Amino acid sequence: AAGEPWAEPLSRLCPGAGDAAAEERSVLLANRAACHLKDGACRLCVADCSGALELVPFGIKPLLRRAAAYEALERYGLAYVDYKTVLQVDCAVQAAHDGVNRMTKALLEKDGVNWRQKLPPIPTVPVSAQTRWSVPSAGAPGANTPPATAPRGEPGESTAAGTERARTLKEEGNELVKKGNHKKAVEKYSESLQLNQECATYTNRALCYLALKQYKEAVQDCTEALRLDPKNVKALYRRAQALKELKDYKSSIADIKSLLKTEPKNTAALRLLQELNRA
Incomplete structure (x- = not known):
């Protein structure tokens, strides 16, 4: 890929930018990983994303790109772990929800109902990392604090509001089940689960899927x-x-x-x- 316009500057910047902030190098690696992914160079993409995550753990972009590369390499367990990690950082990332659903189906077909037992461990994302990725940082000073352009409130506040909304959506789903409208109920339960993963909501949606x-x-x-x-x-x-x-x-x-x-x-x-x- 020597002829690619991005290859030369990044190959110079990434390994030898000793004075640059770790965050800036992490962004450069994640960007180069996106180019590798586009070119189908999945192993190079994984290597760059892993490098970016070593510099700055729990970055959404490198996690998503590494998950996509693992998925293309049919390493579904590793892709599942990365998609799940993204959802710990920010539960509103739709691409990660979709990825988890795809990987669950793939792993279920590949390994049967006990597929979870074969999974590598899913890392626990510290609370400090759960609020810092509201806007991708460009390595600016003070990038560890959430940017003022995207206030997310106190973590507890948004969680409480999300849980309440999830409960309302679940109850709306329950009412639709009583009316026999299972298809519409599935939509309500799916919305609810994006906000709060609750056991009863999963079993209720399973009932609809059976129907x-x-x-x-x-x-x-x-x-x-x-x-x-x-x-x-x-x-x-x-x-x-x-x-x-x-x-x-x-x-x-x-x-x-x-x-x-x-x-x-x-x-x-x-x-x-x-x-x-x-x-």
Whole structure:
């Protein structure tokens, strides 16, 4: 890529800019990574993003670009971790929500229902990093503080407002389910989950997906619910229902048996187990 207009200045600036601020070099590496990604040079993109993140941890742009490169390299577990990390920094990044959904489907198909057990650990983003990325910094002095152009309020404030809005959206979804409008309810639950990942919202959306015969999505939502609450009876039952429809009888039976450890006399579960044993 020697002929590329960006290659020469960056190759000079990045390695040898000892006096430049770490933040500035991080931005340069992230920008070069974007060029590598565009050219399909995914491994070079990963290397530059990792370099940018070593200099300034939890930058949204290098995380998203590295996730996209991992996705192109079919390293779905690593892509999932980066997309999830972005959502810890800023839960409103739609590209990261979309990426998580794509990776969940890919990993579910590749590794089955226990795909989470094979994931590398997801780093915990410190609160200090959760407020600093409201506007991409160009390495200006004082870039560690959120720019005045994009005030985000106190972290607690926005979280409380988001949680309240999420609850309202979930209740609107519940009302739509009562009316039998599962498709519209899915939209409400999806909006709610973008603001607050709650176990009950996942199991409610899974119920809608079952009604809409979208069984893979139902499995995915129940798996998310069980990550939040490993013994959740509704999540185990609904995932077992979805797995039965997908003809994955072995996994379905395993879920029902887990459920029955918590509720041995659950009649719906016992009935489903009888059906599965006949299947």
